[in-house]
Amino acid sequence: MLGVLGGMGPMATVDFLAKLVRATPAGRDQDHIPTLVCSAVDIPDRAAAILGTGPDPLPAMRAALARLEAGGATRIAIPCNTAHHWHAALQAGTGLPILHIVDAVAETLAETPAGFMAGTGTGGRIGLLATDGTLRAGLYRERLGRRGLACVGPDPEGQAAVAAAIRLVKAHRVAEARPLLEAQVRALAAAGCDRVVMACTEIPLALSGSAASGLLVDATEALARACVAACRDDADPLPRAA
Template sequence: MLGVLGGMGALATVDFLGKLVRSTPAMCDQDHIPMIVRFAPSIPDRTAAILEKGPDPLPGLREAAVSLEKAGATSIAIPCNTAHFWHPALQAQTSVPILHIADAVVDALPQHCFRNVRIGLLATSGTLSAGIYQERLARGGFVCRLPNEKRQTEIMRAIRFVKAGQLAASAVIMQEQLEDLLEGGCHYVVMACTEIPLALTSCGADYKRFLIDSTEALVGACLKLHLSRTAQQVY
């Protein structure tokens, strides 16, 4: 059973669940992945904590992860990139494997591009400050490019718009930041915050072919694990 530690944010969790259901090769209800969702919006802001401007989310994350394990989860997915700053600490608290969203993205990259290309990152300031993606991309042979300080401020504003349900306002800002990264020489751009795909849903096909969705990458990792376990049960 898949455990989903969600609520960070609300729309992003629903987006993850929808993509997981739509991506599952199911012919009937029984073919879908059994799951339990812990919707925990009360967990403190992750970026604020990383930047030392807010309370520690780890106790809330730990409690939610343990509750999923007790409920029968055999793996856990967290559709929030910034929360993965605490991935090592969380994994140390449970024997249930917690899938890592950034590892899922790096694993998906060879399907999209070749090595030694420039990868732009659209993410929260907490994710960028924690280096959740930069080291992994470098190990994979990719060159990473980040927005400048002014543009990062705009990205955070756009993410807050998504959390407030103002998708149209977010889309205008986020598309401008995407265009800046592409014009700056990026071959692909990772949407390394699960709010961002919601903002860029309406962008044209000319842009979408350059985008890598971290939510979809996590969905792919969940499906891969589920299908491998299902195959083992069959044989």
């Protein structure tokens, strides 16, 4: 059973669940992945903690993980990019495998027509739309760098706009967030980025249906696809594509 450590934020968790359902090759209810969700909205702000302006969210994340484990989860997904700063600490405290969202994005990039193949060393410039905390932690820079990919974030003014857009989405003001994010997608493309990763699970909510969709990589969708692949490799009775 897939355990979803969610609530960071609640709309992003619902978006992940919808993408999980759409990514599953199912013909009936019983073909879907058994899923247990903990929408742990009490977890302190992850970006603030990384930036040193807020409390440590790890104890609350560990408590939510324990609830999922007690409920029968057999592997864990966390639909929050910034929370993966604590991935190693969470993994060290449980025997359940915790999928890593950046690894899921890396696999998606490797499947793109641009040919970002793992281990080729061919390189590529990847734009990042993310929280200040995700950028500060270097989550994408480190893991994608192993695959020969260079990560590029917005300039300081652009990053302030991204952070403001994320806050707007969390406040249910999605329409106001969209133009701010679209402007930064255009700026990253102009800076030579071949793909732009929506590396915050709030951002796809604002950029759904964007004219720049061919350039965008959805980290939430990548994680959902990775969960389906992992669960199909487990004992869950999921159908396999012909």
